[in-house]
Amino acid sequence: MDFQLTTLLLVGIAVSFGLYTGKAVRRIGLPSLIGYMILGTLMGASVLKIFPMETVHGLSFITDIALGFVAFSIGLELSLHTLSKLGKSIGLIIIFESLMALILVTAGVFALTGDLPLSLVFGSLAPATAPAGTIAVIQECKAKGNLTKALYAVAGFDDGVAIVLFGFAMAAAKVLLLSESSGFSPGFSLAGTIGKPLFEIIISLVLGCVLGLVFTWLIKRLRSRDEIPALTFGLIAIGTGLAAQFHLSLILVNMSIGFIVINKTPIGMGRTISGPLRPLMPILFILFFFLAGAHLDLSLLPQIGTIGVVYILARSAGKITGARLGAVIGGADQNIKNYLGPGLLSQAGVAIGLSLIVFQEFQDMPGTHAVTIGRSAVTTIAATCIFFEIVGPILTKYVLKKAGEIPVDTKP
Amino acid sequence: MTDIPVIAVLGISIIVAIYSGKIARKAGLPSLIGYMILGTIMGTSVLSLITENSLNHLQFITDIALGFVAFTIGSELNLRTLRKLGKGIVLIILAESLAAFFLVAFAVYLLTSDLPMALIFGALAPASAPAGTVAVIQEYKARGTLTKALYAVVGFDDGLAVIIFGFSAALAVKLLRAESSEASVGLISSIMEPIKELGFSLGIGTILGFFFSALARKLRPLSELPALTFGFISLAIGLCIWLNLSLILTNLMVGFVLANTTPIRSSRKIVGQLRDYMPLLFILFFFLAGAHLNISALPALGLLGIVYMIARVAGLMGGAWLGAVMGKSETKIRKYLGLGILSQAGVAIGLSLMVRQMFSEIGSPHALEIGATVITTITATSIIFEIIGPICAKFALTRAGEIPKQNDLRV
Numbered sequence: 042m043d044f045q046l047t048t049l050l051l052v053g054i055a056v057s058f059g060l061y062t063g064k065a066v067r068r069i070g071l072p073s074l075i076g077y078m079i080l081g082t083l084m085g086a087s088v089l090k091i092f093p094m095e096t097v098h099g100l101s102f103i104t105d106i107a108l109g110f111v112a113f114s115i116g117l118e119l120s121l122h123t124l125s126k127l128g129k130s131i132g133l134i135i136i137f138e139s140l141m142a143l144i145l146v147t148a149g150v151f152a153l154t155g156d157l158p159l160s161l162v163f164g165s166l167a168p169a170t171a172p173a174g175t176i177a178v179i180q181e182c183k184a185k186g187n188l189t190k191a192l193y194a195v196a197g198f199d200d201g202v203a204i205v206l207f208g209f210a211m212a213a214a215k216v217l218l219l220s221e222s223s224g225f226s227p228g229f230s231l232a233g234t235i236g237k238p239l240f241e242i243i244i245s246l247v248l249g250c251v252l253g254l255v256f257t258w259l260i261k262r263l264r265s266r267d268e269i270p271a272l273t274f275g276l277i278a279i280g281t282g283l284a285a286q287f288h289l290s291l292i293l294v295n296m297s298i299g300f301i302v303i304n305k306t307p308i309g310m311g312r313t314i315s316g317p318l319r320p321l322m323p324i325l326f327i328l329f330f331f332l333a334g335a336h337l338d339l340s341l342l343p344q345i346g347t348i349g350v351v352y353i354l355a356r357s358a359g360k361i362t363g364a365r366l367g368a369v370i371g372g373a374d375q376n377i378k379n380y381l382g383p384g385l386l387s388q389a390g391v392a393i394g395l396s397l398i399v400f401q402e403f404q405d406m407p408g409t410h411a412v413t414i415g416r417s418a419v420t421t422i423a424a425t426c427i428f429f430e431i432v433g434p435i436l437t438k439y440v441l442k443k444a445g446e447i448p449v450d451t452k453p
Numbered sequence: 454m455t456d457i458p459v460i461a462v463l464g465i466s467i468i469v470a471i472y473s474g475k476i477a478r479k480a481g482l483p484s485l486i487g488y489m490i491l492g493t494i495m496g497t498s499v500l501s502l503i504t505e506n507s508l509n510h511l512q513f514i515t516d517i518a519l520g521f522v523a524f525t526i527g528s529e530l531n532l533r534t535l536r537k538l539g540k541g542i543v544l545i546i547l548a549e550s551l552a553a554f555f556l557v558a559f560a561v562y563l564l565t566s567d568l569p570m571a572l573i574f575g576a577l578a579p580a581s582a583p584a585g586t587v588a589v590i591q592e593y594k595a596r597g598t599l600t601k602a603l604y605a606v607v608g609f610d611d612g613l614a615v616i617i618f619g620f621s622a623a624l625a626v627k628l629l630r631a632e633s634s635e636a637s638v639g640l641i642s643s644i645m646e647p648i649k650e651l652g653f654s655l656g657i658g659t660i661l662g663f664f665f666s667a668l669a670r671k672l673r674p675l676s677e678l679p680a681l682t683f684g685f686i687s688l689a690i691g692l693c694i695w696l697n698l699s700l701i702l703t704n705l706m707v708g709f710v711l712a713n714t715t716p717i718r719s720s721r722k723i724v725g726q727l728r729d730y731m732p733l734l735f736i737l738f739f740f741l742a743g744a745h746l747n748i749s750a751l752p753a754l755g756l757l758g759i760v761y762m763i764a765r766v767a768g769l770m771g772g773a774w775l776g777a778v779m780g781k782s783e784t785k786i787r788k789y790l791g792l793g794i795l796s797q798a799g800v801a802i803g804l805s806l807m808v809r810q811m812f813s814e815i816g817s818p819h820a821l822e823i824g825a826t827v828i829t830t831i832t833a834t835s836i837i838f839e840i841i842g843p844i845c846a847k848f849a850l851t852r853a854g855e856i857p858k859q860n861d862l863r864v
Contacts (some may be wrong), residue, residue: 049513050691057684101537259468268471271733271815275467282461313528317729327680 048096054326055080059327072434074330088339097335100328103420104390105291107329109281110318111173112292113182113273115197116253116299117315123190130371134364137200138195141363142356143210145232150348157247158214158353159414162399163348165210165355165421166204170207171197171389172292175435177326182438186446188376192384192437195364201242201389205362207395208238211402218403218411219431223241228300245289249297253278256298257305269316292391334387337427345424348417360385376412381439387433389426396422459507465738466495466503470736482851483589483843485739493742503744511741515799516700518738520690521727522584524682525591526608527662527708527722533719538808541780542605545773545790546551549606550579550613552772553765554621560764564757569625569632570823574757576621577801577831579614585703585796585843588735591728593847602786603793603846606773611701611800612651616802619647626811629820647827654698655779658706658714661689666711670721679726701800739744742798747837756834757826764832769794775819789849798835 061075062080084091122132147164151157175196179189227304230440256276280298284291303311367373373381396418403415441447462812471489475485516740533544558575562568586607588598623644667683670679689707693700712720772793777787808826 048691048747049516050695053684053686053691055684056680057688060680092680140809167461263471266487268727269730271467271736275464276614280464280469282458282464282768285460286458319676320729323677323680324683357659362837441827 046148046361048099050082051092052100055084055331056324057326058262059331063327072174072438074174074177074434076324076430077327077330078334078337078431081331082337083334085335085337087337090336097332098434099336103325103328105281105285106391108291109277109284109323109326111176111406112295113277113280113299114315114318114322115176115193115292116296116301117303117311118190118193119197119300120303120311121225121298121406124194126392127187127191128371128373129196130314130368130373130377131191131198133371134191134367134381135195135199135202135372136378137367138363138382139199139206141366142167143206145355145359145362146352149351153347153351156412156414157388158191158217158257159417161214161353162208162418163421164284165214166205166392166395166418167208167359167397167400168199169388169392170196170199170203170385170434171324171387171391171430172289173198174387174389174430175384175437176439177330178434178437180322180326182441182447184441184446185448186376186383186444187374187443188380188441189446191373191377195381195385197296199385200290200296201246203391204210204290211399213403215406218408218414227389235406241289242293245284245285245293245328246297248283248289249280249294250301251295252276253298253301254305257302259308260302260310262383262453265315269314270321273318274312283411284429288406291413312333320415332412333430336349336421337430339427341420341424342427343426346421348419349425352421353428356388356425357386361403376444378448380444385433386429386436388429392422393426455492459503459510459616462502463511464506465493466740467733467736470740474736476734482506483847484586484592485588485735485843488736488739489743489746489839492740492784493746493748495740495745496746498742498746498748499690505564508741508744513735514734516690516742517687517768519584519655519700519799520621520686520704522587522738523704523735524686525727525731526583526604527705527710527814528585528605528712528720529601530608530709531720533828535605538598538602538605539780539782541777541782541786542602542609544780545602545776545782545786546606546610546613548776548779548792549769549772549791550610550617552775553578553768554617556768556771557761558621560760561757564760567823569628569819572621572625572628573827573832574705576609576618577804577808577827578624578768579610579617579795580797580801580804581607581610581614581769582796582798582800582839582842583611584664584735585798586793586846587837588739589850591731591735593850593856595850595854595855596857599785599789599793599850599853602649602782602790602854603825606790606794607796608611608701608705610794611699611705612655614800615651615654615699616647619650620644621776622808622811625823626815629812629815629817629823632817634821647839647843650698652704652727654693654702654780655691657696657698658689658703659710661709662710663714665707666720667713670715670719674711675722682723682727698858703814712836742839745833746839748836750829750832751836752833753829754837755830758830758834761830765834765838766795784851786838786853789853793846793848794842795838795845797838801831802835 059077059080062076066076067073083089085097086094104105145163146167147160150163151160154160175192179192235245260269260272263269276298277295280294284294302314362380364385365378368381399418400415403411468557470488470491473487486742494500550785554575557578558571561574565571568636586603590603659768667679669678672681685707686704688698689703693703711723771792774787777790805827808827812820812824
C-alpha cells in the first residue's frame, strides 16, 4: 500500500509539473522533452531524491508501454506507399549509417587503446538509436515532409540492423577474447552467437506481424468506434509484454504491428486508429522522459573519460557521414542528404540494455580482460547516453527546422 | 520486472473483455457485466491467471479509473443543472442514505438483537459505487434529467455515507467498550474524524479544482490538456490515499469546480478528450473488480446477508422515492432514481476492512466476532450488488426513456 500512495502522487506531480518545465524549455527553443528530463533528473536519485530509485524501477512498465506506443506509431507511418516513394535510398541509409557508426567507433577506440576486443564491443553498441526522442520531437512540432517520413522509417528499422551488428561484433570480440585465454573453449559456438540475434529479429518481426494481422482482422469487424482505443491498448500491451518476456525487440514487435495495420486496412482506418492516440502521447512522453531523467546518474558523467569522448565523436561522425553516403548513393533528396544523419543521434535505453548484456556475458568468460571490458562498456555507455539523450532531440528539432518541415504556426 | 508478464495478460484480457462485453450486450445486459465475468473467470476464484500479488500491483488502475469517474461526475454538475434539479436532489440524498441506514440497522437488530452489530451494518448500507452507474450512463449515451440526477446522487452521497459511517461506527465502538467496562475514548473526538475527512476532501478538491481550471483555461496547445487532466487527477488520488481522504469526493470537487468556473464549451472540451479512454478504463476497472471477487465467499451470505440486502434495497429505493416526493421532483425521478443507485463495491469493502481493524483494537470477543462477520457478509453481498446494481440502473434509464433508441441497434 505504501508503494501505491507515493507513486500516484509522484506521477501526478511529474505529469503536471513536467508539462510546465517542458513549456519553459520550449520558450528557449529546445524540445519540451528536455524539460521533462531535467525535472526528472532534479527529482530523481541524483539530486533531490524525491523520486526514490525504487519507485522509478516500479514504474519501468510505463517506459516499456510508452516505447511500445512510440514503435507502434512509427509503424503506422510506414505505409508501403510512403516507403516506395522514399525508395531504395532508405535501405541504403539504414545500412550505411549503422555500419559507419560501427566502423568509425571501432577504429577510433582502437586507435586510442590498441585493444581490439574492447573496440569491437564499443563499435557494436554504436549503431543503436533511441526512437522515442526523435518521434517526440516530430509529434510536438507537428513536422511534416520527406525528411520526417525518412526519420520515421530509419528510427524504426535501424533497431533491427543494430541488433544484427551487435550480434556479429560481439561474436568477433568473444572469439578474440577466448583465443587470447587458452584457445577455444568447448562451450562456445560461433554460429550460436551470431544466430541468436538473427533469431531474435525474425521472431520479433513474425510475432509483430501475427499480432498485426489479428488486430486488423478484429478491427475491421468492430462496429463501434468507442472500443478502438481499448483494442489498440490491449494489443500493444500484449506485444510489449511478450517482447519483454521472451527477450525480443520491443521496438520491432510493435513497429511491425503498426506496419501491418496501416498496410492491411482501408486508407481512412489508419487515422481512426491513430486519432485517439494523439491525446495520449503527450502523457506518455512526459512520463517516459521524466523517468529517463530520474534514471540518469549524474555522478557517472566524470567517468566519461577519453574513451567516452572518442566514442561520442566517432559515433556522431559515423551516423552523419553514413547517412549522407547512403542518401547520395540512393539518390535521396537534398533535405535527406543534408539533415538525416544529425537527426538520428539519440541513444538511450536500447544501448544501455545491450551494454548490460555485454557486462553479463563477459563476466562469465575466462580471464580478467573480458571482465574489465564489460565494466568499462557499462559505465562509459551510461555516461555517453546522458550526452546523446540530451543532444539527440535538440539536433533533431534543429534539422527539422532547417529542412523547413516544421509549420511556422506551432509556437508555444 | 515482475510486472512484465502481467502486461501481456492484461493486454489479452482487454481484448477478450471487449468481446465478452459484446456478448453481455447481446443478452441485453450492460457490457461491464461481461468484463466482470471474464475477470472472475481469469481471477483468483477460478483460473488464477491473475494472481493476488499482481492484483495488488494493479490497484493503481482501479484508483485512477475511480478518480476519472468521480471527476466526470463532478464535471457534469454545473450549478445551473443542480438548481434545475432543485432541492429535490438534496432531499433525495438525505432520505436514501438515512433510510438505508435506519432500515438496515433496524432489520439486523430484529434478526440478531445485537445493537453494535446492527449499527455497523447500518453504517455500511449508504455507501454506493458510482463506477457502475456512470459506466452504464456512458455506454448507452443516456441523457436527461434522471441521468443528471443520478450523477448528482451517486457522487455526493459518498459524503453523507462517510459521515453516517463515522458517527455510527463511533457509537458502536463506545457501546462495545462500555460492555467490556473499559475507559472509553471521548465520543466527540471520534465523531470529529469523519467530519475532518469530509472537510479535507472537499477543501483539497476545491483548491486543486481552482488551480486546474485556471491552468486549463490558459493551456496552449490544446493537445496538452489530457496530460494536465491526467496529472491533476493522479495528484488528487495520490493525496487522498496518502491522507486517507475520500477519493470520490476529492476528484468530484475537482471536476465540479472546473465545470462551474469555465465556460461550458471549454469544460466540455476537457471532458470530451477523456471520453475516448473511458471505455478502456471501465474495461480495466470491472475486469479487475471481477478478478477480485471471491466467489467462495458467496455461501457465507447467510440469513444476515439476505436481510442486509433486502433492507438496503428497500431503504435506498424507499428513501429516494420519499425524498423525490418531498422535493416535488419529476415523476421519472421519483419512480426510477432509487433503482439506479444500488451498486455497492469497493468503498463498502474498504469500510468493512476498517471496521475489522478498529474492532480488533478493542479486542473483546464480541468486537472480534462482529469484525469477522462484517467482512465476510459485505464481501458476499457486494458480489450481488455489483452485478444487480448496473443492470437495475440500465433498466431504470430505459424505462425513463433516457437511452436513445439507435443505441440498441448498434450492438
